[in-house]
Amino acid sequence: MKVKAAITRATDKIEIEELELAAPKAGEVLIKMVACGVCHTDASAIKQFIPANLPMVMGHEGVGIVEQVGEGVNSLKVGDHVVMSYPSCGCCDKCFEGHPYACENSFSLFFGGAYSDGTRRLTDAKGNEISVLFGQGGFSTYCVVEARNAVKVDPEVDLKALCSLGCGVQTGAGAVLCRMKPEPGTSIAVFGAGAVGMSAIMAAKIAGCDKIIAIDLVPSRLEMALEMGATHVINGKECADVPAKIKEICDGKGVHYGLEAVGVPVLCQQMLASLRSEGLGVLVGVTGDKEVGVLANAWLMDKSASFAGVVEGGANPQTFIPELVKFYKQGRLPIDKMTKYYKFEEINQAFEDSHSGAVIKPILVF
Numbered sequence: 001m002k003v004k005a006a007i008t009r010a011t012d013k014i015e016i017e018e019l020e021l022a023a024p025k026a027g028e029v030l031i032k033m034v035a036c037g038v039c040h041t042d043a044s045a046i047k048q049f050i051p052a053n054l055p056m057v058m059g060h061e062g063v064g065i066v067e068q069v070g071e072g073v074n075s076l077k078v079g080d081h082v083v084m085s086y087p088s089c090g091c092c093d094k095c096f097e098g099h100p101y102a103c104e105n106s107f108s109l110f111f112g113g114a115y116s117d118g119t120r121r122l123t124d125a126k127g128n129e130i131s132v133l134f135g136q137g138g139f140s141t142y143c144v145v146e147a148r149n150a151v152k153v154d155p156e157v158d159l160k161a162l163c164s165l166g167c168g169v170q171t172g173a174g175a176v177l178c179r180m181k182p183e184p185g186t187s188i189a190v191f192g193a194g195a196v197g198m199s200a201i202m203a204a205k206i207a208g209c210d211k212i213i214a215i216d217l218v219p220s221r222l223e224m225a226l227e228m229g230a231t232h233v234i235n236g237k238e239c240a241d242v243p244a245k246i247k248e249i250c251d252g253k254g255v256h257y258g259l260e261a262v263g264v265p266v267l268c269q270q271m272l273a274s275l276r277s278e279g280l281g282v283l284v285g286v287t288g289d290k291e292v293g294v295l296a297n298a299w300l301m302d303k304s305a306s307f308a309g310v311v312e313g314g315a316n317p318q319t320f321i322p323e324l325v326k327f328y329k330q331g332r333l334p335i336d337k338m339t340k341y342y343k344f345e346e347i348n349q350a351f352e353d354s355h356s357g358a359v360i361k362p363i364l365v366f
Helices: 040-046 106-111 159-166 168-180 195-207 219-228 242-249 265-273 296-301 317-329 344-356
Strands: 002-008 015-021 028-037 062-069 081-084 129-132 142-146 150-152 187-191 211-216 232-235 255-260 275-283 306-309 339-343 361-365
Touching: 002 344, 015 142, 015 344, 028 081, 028 159, 040 344, 062 142, 062 159, 081 159, 081 317, 150 317, 159 168, 159 317, 159 339, 159 361, 168 195, 168 255, 168 275, 168 317, 187 195, 187 265, 195 211, 195 219, 211 219, 211 242, 219 232, 232 242, 242 265, 255 265, 265 275, 265 296, 296 306, 339 344, 344 361
Parallel strands: 187 211, 187 255, 211 232, 255 275, 275 306, 339 361
Antiparallel strands: 002 015, 028 062, 028 142, 028 361, 062 081, 081 150
16 A cells, blocks of 8 residues: 655655555554654664664654554454554563563664564565664554554543653653652652653652652753652753752752663763662663763662663553553643644654754654
8 A cells, every 4th residue: 555654765864755555464453643753762763873774764653543454463453542662572582571672682673674574564666675663664654563562542542642652651651660660758860851751750750759850951841840740850051060969859868769861971970870879770861882981889889779771661561551541541641741743744843843852742643
C-alpha cells in the first residue's frame, strides 16, 4: 500500500515522500497512525550522533489503530487502540526473563533499520529498501510493527495524548518506578527537565518522594517542573555549585536518588557528587562516545553508592504502559501539560521547537 512518510536520506535532513509499505507478516500488525511524538533519540539518529542505518523513517513514539493483523497474532485485533514502544527479540535470555529493555539484540533492532527477521517493509519509488527506527518508523501515515511492540490501551482515552508513553515518559517514569523504586519520604534530584526528566518528576511525586529537585537551564522548564511535582528547582546556569546546593536542601546529606536525563558528562558527575551514602544514580541520557570521568572513591566507594545505566526506564511496556495510562486518567501523570500538537507536514518545525527548548514534547498528528 502507498503511505506518506518522513524519510531521512542524509544527515540532518527530513523530507516527506510516498513509499510502498508491505503487508504485515506473521506476528505483525498494520497500524493506521493517529499521532507520533518527536523525541531527542529521533534527532540523534537524524544527526547520526547515534549511527542509524540510513535511509530511514524515524519516529518511535507512535499511537494508532490496528487495521490488519498478521498470521498468529492473537493479542490484538482490528480496531484496537495501541501505543507502540521499543522492539525486542523475544527469544534471548533477557527477554525470556521478562526484561525486554535489556534485550541482547536491542541496538540492532533499535537502529539497524530491519525487523527481527532481518527484512524491511518499506521501499521507495525506485524499489530501494528503506529502514525504520525502533522497528516502527512512526513518522508515516501507516506502519507495520511486531505485535509484541504494540500495547493495547483504553479506547476511551485520547490516543494522541499518549504518544510519549512509548518512550520518553516510559523512560523517565520507569527509571523511578521500575528501577529506583523509591520509598515514600526519600529524596531525588533530576538533571534535565525535558520530557524524560519531567516524567521522572511526576513519577517521584506518585512514589511519595519528600524532596524532588529539578535542575535545568531554562526558567520556563523549571517553572513547569514545580507544577509537575518538584519541591525545589535549581538553575544550573546561575548556581555555581549544584551538588553543594542539593546537599544544602537535603540537610547536608545529599539525595537518595539521582537521574541524569540529558546525556551530558558534567551532569552525570554532578549527579554522583550529589548522592548520599548508599545513594543510587541512574543514567538514561544518551552520552554517545563521550567519556564520563568518575571519582570512584569519593562518589561511589566511600559512600557505598551505585551508578547504573537504564534503557527505556527498565520497564516492560506490556505491563507498564497500562499503568501509566491509569495514572494519566487519574490526573497523576499530566503529560498533556508538556505537549504541543503539529500537523505532519510541520515536522521540521516540530524538531526546531524541540531543539530550541520552546516545546518539551512536540507531537505530530496525522
